């Protein structure tokens with residue numbers, strides 16, 4: 001669709017809901033990132049999401065529901081362990097992959113017999129789903145491959161003229177997409193790390209981490225989203241990890257600058273002083289990784305706004321929220337990671 005995109009406030013949700021009911025797509029805030037929603041049970045409406053984003057048809061969408069009763073209309077009955085996960089983490093940034101009910105269109109699930117479901121922890125998202133009266137299939141509201149949107153303006157930059165409306169609910173909270181856990185086999189499998197950490201999940205169930213969380217997948221993947229370029233700005237991103245990361249970044253960035261390149265460093269607040277003479281973007285405190293999570297995508301977009309050729313990024317240990325941030329950084333970097 002090419003046309004006018006309506007910019008709506010959170011007081012105008014009934015207008016957004018009416019677009020959804022007639023089969024159009026609408027971007028809305030959640031506690032993770034902005035989602036691009038359409039009626040999950042209407043194959044034509046869901047196709048409009050794929051078209052607007054330029055998303056490959058085999059990359060399935062997460063179905064957002066407002067309560068457990070609505071979840072039960074999408075997936076087959078679940079067991080007691082899954083119920084405990086729902087009780088502990090919903091509403092919240094945990095997506096569960098379960099067996100889909102037959103009436104859920106295959107376009108929504110990218111051709112799979114499973115469906116990913118979650119209940120978002122955001123009043124605007126919940127109110128919109130309730131008011132539309134249908135579960136909403138909603139991937140992140142960015143052009144496919146780009147950093148996910150954490151502000152309504154990011155959605156406009158990517159999708160203006162391609163969707164019916166954008167609901168502006170201000171910056172999102174978590175800033176990273178939900179954790180995705182495949183519960184269709186035991187042990188459960190972490191397909192994407194997010195705000196709910198694997199350490200938290202393991203107090204409820206045995207969880208294995210899919211290798212695709214760490215590495216570029218080579219063969220078939222359990223989560224189709226893993227094989228596509230994602231989260232990447234236009235500039236070259238290079239992640240540096242290990243004890244000597246600051247010295248390495250300084251050396252590489254200084255060399256690039258001498259060659260006339262526009263370089264930047266994405267560094268923790270505590271390390272800003274290590275990169276004198278270089279343009280530094282602030283990832284927040286290394287002791288409060290939720291700051292980095294919340295601003296990561298905005299900073300990746302900022303790197304392009306500043307016209308950088310290369311952005312060097314301080315890596316961090318793959319644990320707790322650092323696991324989700326590193327997963328996004330590796331992909332934004334096209335897996336260019338330097339270990340010092």
Ligand code: AMP
Pocket residue numbers: 059060061062097109112114115116138139140177178180182191192222223224225226
């Ligand atoms: P996004 O919609 O951009 O947040 O991406 C959704 C992620 O969830 C992608 O990585 C998908 O591959 C993954 N996903 C959604 N549904 C399923 C499913 N049924 N099985 C496995 N992964 C899924």
Ligand code: MG
Pocket residue numbers: 139140148
């Ligand atoms: Mg996405």
